[in-house]
Amino acid sequence: TQLLEQSPQFLSIQEGENLTVYCNSSSVFSSLQWYRQEPGEGPVLLVTVVTGGEVKKLKRLTFQFGDARKDSSLHITAAQPGDTGLYLCAGAFRNSGYALNFGKGTSLLVTP
Amino acid sequence: KAGVTQTPRYLIKTRGQQVTLSCSPISGHRSVSWYQQTPGQGLQFLFEYFSETQRNKGNFPGRFSGRQFSNSRSEMNVSTLELGDSALYLCASSPGGTSNEKLFFGSGTQLSVL
Numbered sequence: 127t128q129l130l131e132q133s134p135q136f137l138s139i140q141e142g143e144n145l146t147v148y149c150n151s152s153s154v155f156s157s158l159q160w161y162r163q164e165p166g167e168g169p170v171l172l173v174t175v176v177t178g179g180e181v182k183k184l185k186r187l188t189f190q191f192g193d194a195r196k197d198s199s200l201h202i203t204a205a206q207p208g209d210t211g212l213y214l215c216a217g218a219f220r221n222s223g224y225a226l227n228f229g230k231g232t233s234l235l236v237t238p
Numbered sequence: 239k240a241g242v243t244q245t246p247r248y249l250i251k252t253r254g255q256q257v258t259l260s261c262s263p264i265s266g267h268r269s270v271s272w273y274q275q276t277p278g279q280g281l282q283f284l285f286e287y288f289s290e291t292q293r294n295k296g297n298f299p300g301r302f303s304g305r306q307f308s309n310s311r312s313e314m315n316v317s318t319l320e321l322g323d324s325a326l327y328l329c330a331s332s333p334g335g336t337s338n339e340k341l342f343f344g345s346g347t348q349l350s351v352l
Contacts, residue, residue, distance in 0.1 A: 157338045159340075159341075167346075168242070168345050169341075171340045174338060176338060216281075224294045224336070225286060225337075228280055
């Protein structure tokens with residue numbers, strides 16, 4: 127099982143601030159996904175990145191995939207209380223078959 | 239289209255018992271994956287089924303088993319429950335089960351072992 131490291135583990139910020147969450151691995155991802163999970167619910171997919179250097183935007187969220195496909199970041203601009211949740215990165219590796227390996231997540235709290 | 243349905247939502251068992259959890263995927267989805275989520279370890283992959291065949295298995299003991307039926311519904315079974323098995327068990331489905339596909343998760347079954 128390949129290890130995905132997410133940082134920070136916890137983040138508490140005020141509404142309007144910017145933040146960045148990181149996901150790293152020592153192995154090359156064949157693809158990487160970001161999910162958001164709210165209490166009592168299952169994770170919901172935000173984005174999938176496949177190509178090294180790829181940048182995707184989803185409203186105030188910007189996702190980057192590292193050139194070497196070993197790392198990714200999620201940047202949120204002007205965070206809102208509705209962004210509160212657990213952000214998870216999930217990587218597929220060439221030898222992992224059909225399994226996605228998840229990081230432990232970044233728990234984000236945005237206060238008004 | 240109905241989402242992924244997991245039953246039961248909550249379950250309380252005692253050590254040594256066994257438990258069966260059920261997952262109904264989105265209609266038309268042939269791949270079902272199971273994950274265990276705990277505060278300390280995060281989401282850990284249990285196994286994945288596609289067209290009734292287990293294609294991949296995570297690093298869990300043999301007490302954890304699963305199966306998939308011809309209608310793609312899936313069950314997982316945990317025998318001889320231990321305190322450490324207390325967790326949220328999540329099921330996810332996808333159309334073809336490739337690694338780039340979006341996983342659609344259910345709300346999970348919260349298992350407490352006393």
